[in-house]
Amino acid sequence: MPADMNDYFKKRKPSSSHSSDSNESRSNLGGFENPFGNMGKGASWIIVVLVIGFALFTLKPFTVINSGEVGIKVTTGKFQPEPLGAGLHFYVPVFQKIIPVNTRIRLIIYSTTETSTVGDNYSKNFISGESFEGGVKRNPSIQVLDKRGLTVNIDIAVQYRLKAEAAPATIERWGASWEEKIVNSKVREVVRDVIGQYTAEQLPEMRNEIASAVQTKVAEKIDSLEGEPVLLSSVELRNIDLPPKIKEQIERVQIAKQEVTIAEQQKEQAKQEAQRKAEIARGEAERNRIEAQGEADKIRIEAQEQAKANKLISDSLTPDLIQLEQIKTQAKFNEALRVNKDAQIFLTPGGAVPNIWVDAKSKEKALSTQQ
DSSP states (O other): HHHHHHHHHHOOOOOOOHHHHHHHHHHHHHOOOTTTTTTTTTHHHHHHHHHHHHHHHOOOEEEEOTTEEEEEEEETTTTTOOOOOOOOEETTTTTEEEEEEEOOEEEEEOSSSSOOOOOOOOOOOOTTTOOOBTTEEEEEEEEEEEHHHHHHHEEEEEEEEEEEGGHHHOOOOHHHTTHHHIIIHHHHHHHHHTTTTTTTHHHHHHHHHHHHHHHHHHHHHHTTTTTTEEEEEEEEEEEOOOOOOHHHHHHHHHHHHHHHHHHHHHHHHHHHHHHHHHHHHHHHHHHHHHHHHHHHOOOOOOOOHHHHHHHHHHHHOOOHHHHHHHHHHHHHHHHHHOOTTTTTEEEOOOOSSSSEEHHHHHHHHHHHOOO
């Protein structure tokens, strides 16, 4: 081998101490070289951090409770009585778990009619995994029997929410199907009891009373449960679907009532028209009476005034005044006789005035003309 090659292998030959350490590392790893052998004491801490990170990623020993929810911590099957509020909460995997429960207002619609709904983005019940439409649950219409045994479909909307502070006890006692056991069963029971007291024909007329009775009794039954697990917001009676024959009968009755109402209205209008005409006639008669009374009063007043005037004149006619007037008249007659000597004068008995003047010439002319 050349000298330069001998020098090269001499430089690459490891020291005895380093060779012994390498051999020991290989022996400890079962023949494999330790990749962290050259990293010193920091290698163990890196391994611990990686293991913890892997455990957190795979086991996920924490959960986040959103606003409008509470968390129920279960430790080895036992429910913790105090609910967890919104925020980040840790638990021990395998031994513990946290169940988020929605405490927002929920709506159950009992109806066969499809309608659009608007709600939150939580599409499933966190306990049972049951699907909701935007926080709205749909059930078929409630079929009940009326007082005579006829089938009637009732549409109702019920708003409620789970009581947050009682959520752990509620889920522990009633289980995942608490809504079915607490709300749905009570609503159906009350509706059957209330509707069963009426006949189908009475239901539309008694709608307000029925709605009030259903809401009151549902609230009483739910509030009477131990711990008041559910807070009821409202119970709304939306529709009463009657059998077709009952609908037709009610329509006929309504049409007959409308016809009677129209006839009564026409009768009332005719009555009012007659009263109006009578009032006009009475007003006209009263006006005529007032006018006649006014005319009579006018004549009476004029007569009274004329009588007063005559009385005043009569009182003013003294014998001397009458004699004076007679003398004046006689003077006029004397003056006339000077002009017409053939005139005839007739004096009233007692020499009273006036005297009667007759023109004799005019009388003769008239007689000659007739002949």
